[in-house]
Amino acid sequence: MDHSTHEAPLLEVRNIERRFGALVAVNDVSFAVPAGQVFGIAGPNGSGKSTLFNVMTGIPFGPSAGKVLLEGREIQSLRAHEISRAGIARTFQKDAEFGTLSAFENAYAGAVYCAGLSGAQAREEAHKALDDVGLSNDRRDKAAGDLTVFERKQLMIASAIAGRPRILLLDEPAAGLTRPEVSDLAELIRTVNGRGVTILLIEHVLPLLLSVSQHLLILNHGAVIASGKPAEVVRDPQVVEAYLGKREAAL
Amino acid sequence: MPASFNLKTLAIAAVLILGLLVPVVIEDTYIRHLFIIAFIYAIVAASWDLSLGYAGVFNFGHVAFFGVGVYTTALCAKLLGIDPWIAMLLGGAAASAAAAIVALPVVRLQGIYVVLVTFAFSQLVLQFVISQSQITGGTQGLVRVPTIELFGYNFLRDYKFGYYYVAFALLVISTLCLRYITRTDFGLSIRALRDNEDYSLARGIPIGLQRLKVLMASAFFAGIAGGFFAIYLRVASPEVFNFSTMALILSMVLVGGTSSIYGPVIAALVLTFISEGLANVNGLSEGRFMLVAVAMVLVLLFFPKGLISIIDRWPRGRGARRPD
């Protein structure tokens, strides 16, 4: 995989902050994601991971302070749907589908409203995305709400990449999956990344995170406590204490 | 699937031909009148389904949009002397404009507050109409509204023969337009935002704008229907804003099943005849609305997808757009 870290980063987050009254959910977080990478984010529960995705995408709220730059362009003050169209496609931990729409329509919606395609082109893009994630042809007419858990994960990624995003934000995609399904998901993430999609990945399941990420960032209490090569980060004593210690104890 | 396609085309053709034949076969003026009223209600119910059923906007001001159409058309035709055909179009436009005003707060609100604002709006339109009695005729309403003419044909002749065809044409055109809207990318996007708001935003759907558009579109058809209602009855009365009218039309949407367009149209035809039939039963002219109320609750209790869903399971058939 190509690590073009010396070029300008694809996505850059600068000193971003989100306050709820006295509570600081995201505290002065900065990082840069080079094009083509799988950039992992981890941290204990309540460390501000999902809030970080929320403020980056404006769904449902933007940051209190700080900047988000996509290819050098500030996007933090755009409206939520404009951020999506600018090239940031995110998924959610729960309810990441349009339940009564067919699987095909789910992907098609991404192609139309994110990539700005229409007609035959949009249909082609939707099918291509569904091919990429490996959702079989005979399942594409089913209502998304009737699909299996793993199929819905495939679908949420398909509908995101059908929108031709610059970067894909995956929020705990392994939640609710069985162990074999998690390794299928890892394969899927590598495939999508292999097609040139940069990925920002929040994950609780550490083996998955470590197996696909080229870079790892650890959040605790809303702040970055470590960032670097995954193998080095997991040995950082601060990380072990804040996150991995508890995690291992729990396991 | 050419076989089912042909079947559908046949069914639609059959319904159209039947619809065209009705006034030829039925000469009774009252029955023709019921058909005309049913067609008007069908347009209102089907267009309500667009915003309430497809887009999931808790719009409870739809009957007010119908009323705005009634009064705009009546006032334009009577007081401003505008050609009644044009006045009907203006009725639709005014209803859309009213919807845009309601949409201003509604696109930013959620859940029960959408219900409250749209409902309050409908009651305030009523109070406004009643209070401006020197223009609107107040509680008495506006009478002797000028009627339509086409190439010198006076629609008052031939026992409503002409009116029937105008109403039928309006219904067919509205239904086709509404079906078309639901099948476009826009139609897909409003179903998407009904299913999941945050996810819609994450897929680039501008939900505020789509809500505004869908409210305006759905109000437009209701407004046109209102315009024709005023022209046909030659009266604009505040009764159109009644809770009873609202309950009757809402029951059509419920019985027909939301998100289907055809469902509410069929339900409107059936329920108008039942309701008018009951109105002629001694003592039921007001009491029938109690039956409508009971029917609404029963449908919600036992057939939440509408009575039509027993015959044809819409959601499945509709959810599966054929991938080409």
Add this chain to the structure above:
Amino acid sequence: MTMDMVSAILVSGLVLGSVYALMASGLSLVWTTLGIFNFAHGSLMALGAYFAWTMSDAAGLNLWLGAGVAVAVAGMVGVGILIERTVIRPFYDDKDILLITVMTTLAVMIFLEKGIQLLWGARLKQLEPLAPGRVNLLGTTISAQETLIVVLAPLLLGGLWVFLRYSNIGRGIRAVGQNPAAAKLIGVDVSKLFILTFALSAALAGLTGILLGSVRFITPTFGAEPLVKALIIVIFGGLGSLSGTIAAAYIIGVVEAVLIFFVGIYWAPSMLFALLIAVLMLRPQGLFGKSVR
């Protein structure tokens, strides 16, 4: 503007505000506890007034008005329980309960309105005032009945507040409102409290109807206008808290009195709605409310 005018506006605003506060607090109580909006609240108000009229009027049973009030309140409790059982209870587990109960309570509203019309006819009726005569309030002379409303409303609402705050049942109701699942876990009989809350709110509506029934004429649609005002109030104040609702009721009462004074009763409703839209544009969650789904 003279002091007389200020006093007249203030007093009429106070009367309106008191009626609205009584109306809206019932709606708010049901919302915070059951999580549904009761569109039949206005019809319940009318029904209460008709019950009292039947008991007390010369054309009815011609009993003392106190008997009317008692029977009306008891009757409203019964009607409230019946409504909760038939059109709300079946939907507690439905994820679309909000939308469905909007429609079922609308159906109840129609049912009651038409039922009243069939039973009592469309003719205007009026209750004997509980307090006859006229009273001077802040330099403005109003009927004693209106004064009674102004005095009784805060007493009733205060009583409601004390009940919710200090009685076991009241505390249960508040617990259910905040977290039904948790309340169930600690052994609160949620279903009983739902009925109780709804019955209480119905009784409150009936009482409002009786108080207003000697100031205005009672008709089958007697409750429609106060209901719409109560809607505006809960939108302004947010449905989430009783105190917010009550504060909003008095504010709207005074604002309406001011509007009526300056633009007349014909334009006041439209102006009020314009104001409502303006407020919602700035604060979608209402003046005092947190955003509630």
